[in-house]
Amino acid sequence: MTQEYTVWIGKTAYPVVVSDERKALLAAKAAGRAFVGLIHMEEHGGGSQEDDIWDAEYLATPDAICPEYLERIVLRHIGLPWIITETDRLIIREFTVEDIAGMPEEPDAWFTQEERDADQIFYDTEKLKAYIKGQYRFYEYGIWALVRKTDGRIIGKAGLSNAKKRDFARASAPEEQLGKVAETGNDFEPKSRVDSENDFPDANGMEDREFLELGYHVFHPYRRQGYAEEACRAILAYARDELDCPVCACVAGENTASVQLLRKLQVKYYLSGK
Template sequence: MTTTRQITISGVSHTVVLSDDSTALQAASAAGRAVVGLWDKNHPDKSLFPAFYVIENIEQADRDFLTKVVLRHLGLPWEICCTKRLTIREFTLNDAENIPGGEYSGPGDFVFLSQETLSAYIKHQYTFFEYGIWAVIEKAKGQLIGKAGLSDLPQEVLAQFPALQTFDSVLELSYHIFSPYRNKGYALEACTAILDYGETYGLPIAARVSSLNKPSMRLLKHLGFTEMGTCSPCPGENILLYIRKNSLFPV
């Protein structure tokens, strides 16, 4: 079976080819079209190369799914969620130029400071996991004001908390609003939307915070997190692990 769908992005119509035939998928891909494989459970070993996205039922190919397929095909960022004042979307290469100097929130920050490292992050994190740290954009001016998102809680941290080890994976909420934009409620607004989005993954959500960072501790409690204990203590401070209370983890 081979069929097509049309998806419009920024006023331009794009054809998506959906097929259970590798030859048809290869031809469509060679012609520059986005492709989706149709998987047949009765023939699980059948090749669907070069489709990166595979679905079992054609009904799964709704407009939202196909829009994301086309955006990924075009190398354009996914919009994760919106609030009254903010858009949270995947980072783009140009964002590296718009991060204020001196803004440092942790060892992983180097990823976002050059187009080379950001390109690798976009390719490997977003493409394979479909979550990660995202750009927080102020709608009014289209300004990058921070970053926030979800990533996998490191296994070495997970190993310190037996109550979490019944889960294969735990997501970690991270956020950093750049200093010129703080004290305006942006962190609460962004994190609330991200947590709502994160519920779709069906995994517990944790967060780490320094015991010296009282504002972030208050924010996490406001977001429904509760303290689990200390992890990876550092000289002069403790790093605390918080877990969000929900149906998966009713602390």
């Protein structure tokens, strides 16, 4: 089965081919069109039929095909960022290479060298290109730009990343530093199993469930205006509704403002050491 849809981005129409036929997908690829491989899990069990269209960049079941999904496929195809969500004052979207020119550098904003090194992704063209291609395309989440609606200015960044167990492993007295269980869907049960290397309870507190780590950084001129809370609440809702994944955080003990915010958001967190 092959179907062709039209998606409008602004005033431009883009065709999208959706098919479970390899020949049709290869033709769409050769023509430079956006395309999606259609899989029928109930009928085929995800076996040989998936193998036949394995090189389609996107695979979806029929019930996943909707205007919003196809729009995101086209945006990815033409190199435009996804808008993740919006709040009253902010658009939360993926970063683009063009954003680098307007990014203020704040070398004193980080508590560890690792944080400083990771932040360089958003100031280096090649690193950001690799991040967009690897993180956004593969995981469909990451650290996003916080864009103020009134003037289009990027006032900070926030988002979700794969939690690093080593960050939690160096936490001190973690059993005393857990924030409350979030009402936004971060409803995981604490566990008693201990990390044998560090003698700390396992960082996620969720048996073997996957989880994501919340992070944010609002630039100095825009702090104390409620942007961090506004963005984080929207991101937590996105993690709950779209990713169906619990969220926690790791924060430096001296970062008292972030500790207070995490408690207010009711996100479980651990304090990291330097």
